[in-house]
Amino acid sequence: MEATRTAGNIRIFEDPEQVARAGADSFAAIALSSISDRGLFTVALAGGSTPQLMYQLLATDEYKNRIDWPRVHTFFGDERCVEPTDPESNYGMADEAMLSRLPIPSYNVHRISGEGDAVADASLYEDDLRTFFDPAPFPQFDLVLLGMGPDGHTASLFPGTNALNEQKAWVVANWVEKLGTYRITLTPPAINHARNIIFLVTGESKAERLPEVLGPVRDPQRLPCQLIQPITGSRLWLVDKAAAQRL
Ligand code: 6PG
Numbered sequence: 001m002e003a004t005r006t007a008g009n010i011r012i013f014e015d016p017e018q019v020a021r022a023g024a025d026s027f028a029a030i031a032l033s034s035i036s037d038r039g040l041f042t043v044a045l046a047g048g049s050t051p052q053l054m055y056q057l058l059a060t061d062e063y064k065n066r067i068d069w070p071r072v073h074t075f076f077g078d079e080r081c082v083e084p085t086d087p088e089s090n091y092g093m094a095d096e097a098m099l100s101r102l103p104i105p106s107y108n109v110h111r112i113s114g115e116g117d118a119v120a121d122a123s124l125y126e127d128d129l130r131t132f133f134d135p136a137p138f139p140q141f142d143l144v145l146l147g148m149g150p151d152g153h154t155a156s157l158f159p160g161t162n163a164l165n166e167q168k169a170w171v172v173a174n175w176v177e178k179l180g181t182y183r184i185t186l187t188p189p190a191i192n193h194a195r196n197i198i199f200l201v202t203g204e205s206k207a208e209r210l211p212e213v214l215g216p217v218r219d220p221q222r223l224p225c226q227l228i229q230p231i232t233g234s235r236l237w238l239v240d241k242a243a244a245q246r247l
Pocket residue numbers: 046047048049050051077078079080090146147148149150153154155156
């Protein structure tokens with residue numbers, strides 16, 4: 001999918017459908033190279049509403065036959081503290097849009113349990129990741145998919161919250177005062193050790209914050225997306241014109 005405008009690692013597209021297609025193409029390309037290099041593909045899925053179109057696309061015949069799904073392990077960047085059947089569940093959204101429609105063995109789907117005690121669920125998920133990625137100092141996902149909130153948050157790394165300063169844990173239960181709830185989220189170092197990081201950002205509501213996040217002034221406590229700095233990997237922004245209108 002050709003971008004209408006590209007600036008460095010930012011690719012701008014006409015609309016959310018084209019962003020979803022560019023995302024699906026990148027997902028498929030990274031999956032193919034990871035499977036040929038290492039025999040499997042590990043991806044941390046983003047939540048929220050923006051990735052849904054891309055997930056639906058990946059479940060179509062066009063992409064279904066391009067990826068060796070039994071060799072795909074899906075993880076999650078963050079989760080809301082709800083049941084998996086709750087409309088707010090990131091797992092629920094991804095399962096409905098994609099996972100339940102693909103030949104991915106259920107044991108390859110590493111869901112974050114959000115329905116129990118948040119601190120216990122976060123440690124459960126860290127155990128799952130450590131079982132899979134140990135003895136690495138941090139998990140090295142082949143791909144981490146992320147979104148951006150109108151406030152500049154990503155995953156569940158919200159402005160001014162404790163998780164922003166986490167340097168050791170892979171997963172934390174992050175108290176988000178403005179939501180009055182915990183969120184379970186990968187930490188910045190767990191994300192930054194990924195081989196590839198792709199942000200999907202669409203819609204007018206993101207237009208005010210995106211120039212600040214991408215701008216020269218660093219203020220990660222206020223703009224947590226700025227904490228996403230891959231150690232050795234790549235970072236790509238797939239954005240639509242509405243979100244990029246002030247760039
Ligand atoms: C979540 C996400 C979050 C999301 C942004 C953007 O659980 O909500 O992980 O970081 O990516 O809030 O959300 P939208 O895609 O719905 O705009």
